[in-house]
Amino acid sequence: MNYTTQMDAARRGVITKEMEAVARKEYMPPEALRELVAAGQVVIPANRNHSSLDPCGIGRGQSTKINVNLGVSQDCCSMETELEKVRRAIELKTDAIMDLSCYGKTESFRRKLIDISPAAVGTVPVYDAVGFYDKDLQDISAAEFLAVVEKHAEDGVDFMTIHAGINRETAARFKKNPRLTNIVSRGGSLLFAWMELNDRENPFFEYFDQLLEICRRYDVTISLGDACRPGSIKDATDAAQIQELIVLGELTQRAWEKDVQVIIEGPGHMSLNEIIPNMLLEKKLCHGAPFYVLGPLVTDVAPGYDHITSAIGGAIAAAHGADFLCYVTPAEHLRLPTLEDMKEGIIASRIAAHAADLAKGIAGARQWDDQMSEARRNLDWEKMFALAVDPEKARRYRAESRPENEDSCTMCGKMCAVRNMNRVLGEAGPV
Incomplete structure (x- = not known):
């Protein structure tokens, strides 16, 4: 039977090879997974042109997944360094890699990444548009923005962050409710600026149906970006954030009508007591769609340690509904991460994800x-x-730090409780 997307197949009763692979990994009956994909509660990002993909499931009943951000920038533009990060991220068992390249040979890097990555690959097309067309942001047309999306889809990108929720109504709400840190989303700020400079609607919102047709053609999962995510504890759960979330819920239903898979992106920075209510709000307003969070970072005062502030928030978020964690490194807010920064961020995110999986009772x-x-x-x-x-x-x-006794460590030595209990209970030699 022919089908266009994983969601289309699931709704037709077809269990794809990608669903079979994910079901095996998640210890889940394939039919149960198919029903979740059909309902939009699980996504399997799997562009038909990504031949090296080892598919993963993101959403209800799946283990919590993590994403790594990397890519070339104007100040750090070594493609080989970023490809080394790709290889290392794969070794460290990331589930997804987002290419945030915004300078230089973005197409060449993107294609190499897709060729070698078994992990799902994501991009933010609006980042690429300015460099791709080599013109001022204000002068890029709506058709040109969509053309970049199609180029990324053709190259094999599995999921794309599209900031379609910051329409003119959301922008007006933001302007009526001043923030301490304004709009901190890079993609969101670019689109806000484009709308202000051109006095026009967000092209991704205005031409959302055309965007869906591109995604449907290649089976690209839309990750609906949170342009108004809070960039500080003070701005969390404010009017602009909630206004955008309402719009994202409406766009989710429009995407599902076209059999396009959807992820919802979320905050950001927020205090511990706001995390659980935010998870409930997203699942309610966005109809159970998978939720992807950056952190959330639970304090603003820890530059150099934001992988820790993020892991604390991520564990709580994932235990209460978030499905996908975007890693944060010690370099967050400071510089482009090094290889070692990336490793620390990945390990912190994997710990948070696994802690949440224990709380949720995920199989295995x-x-x-x-x-x-x-x-x-x-x-x-x-x-x-x-x-x-x-x-x-x-x-x-x-x-x-080698101990005198090989069956202990240098913390306790011969006083090791485990060693001594084994001996007292007759499981080893004398104390």
Whole structure:
């Protein structure tokens, strides 16, 4: 049977090879997964032109996924450095990679990324438009914005961030309700500026039906961007953010009518007590569509440590409804991340995602912890290293401080509670 998108197939009762692959990974009956994809509650970003893809499911009942941002910029424009990050991110088990390139040979880098990445690949086409056309933002036409989207789709991009929710009504709401940090979304600020300079509607909102046709043709998942996400604790859950979320919910239904898969993007920065209400709002207003969050960062005062502030917020968000976490590195707000920054961000996000999966009862999550606990009880260091979220660091720490007794560590030595309990209970030699 012919079908256009994963959602179209699911609604026709077809279980695609991508659904079968995801169902195996998630320990889920394929028919149950098909029903969730048909309802829009799970997406499988899988552009038909991405031949190296190992598909993943994002949404209800799936393990929490993480995304890594990278790409070339004007100040850091080494394509090989960014490709090295791609390879390392894949080794560190990221589920998705977003190419945020905004300078230079973006097309060449994007194609190489798609060729080598088994992870889903995302982009933000509006970033590319200014460099692609080599003209001022104000002079780019609506048709040219859409042409960049089609080019990315043709290249094999699996999901695209499209800031269609910041229409003129949302922009007016923002202007009536001043913020401490204004609009911090790069794509959102570009489109806001374009609307102000041209006194016109957001082209992605005005021509949303044409956008959907492109996405349907290539099976691109739309990640509806949160142009009005809060960039500070003070701006969280304000009028502009909620106004945009309402619009995103309406756009979600329009996309589903065309069998186009949808992800909703969310905050941002917010205090701990606001996270759970925001998760409930998104799921309600956006009809259960998968939710993708940047953090949220739970305090604004930790530059250099924002991978930690993000992991705290991400764990809470994912435990209460978020499905997809965008990693944040220690370099957030400071500079383009290095390889080591990227690793720290990935590990922090994976910890947050797994902590949430434990809380949600995701199949297979608790077994990993139980296996680690068994290895610790048995003082089986090699198994502990193998099971660790970061085996390299665990092995290095052990090697840097060797104990007198190999069945202990230098924290407790012969006083090790695990070692002594094993002996007292007859599972090892004398104390």
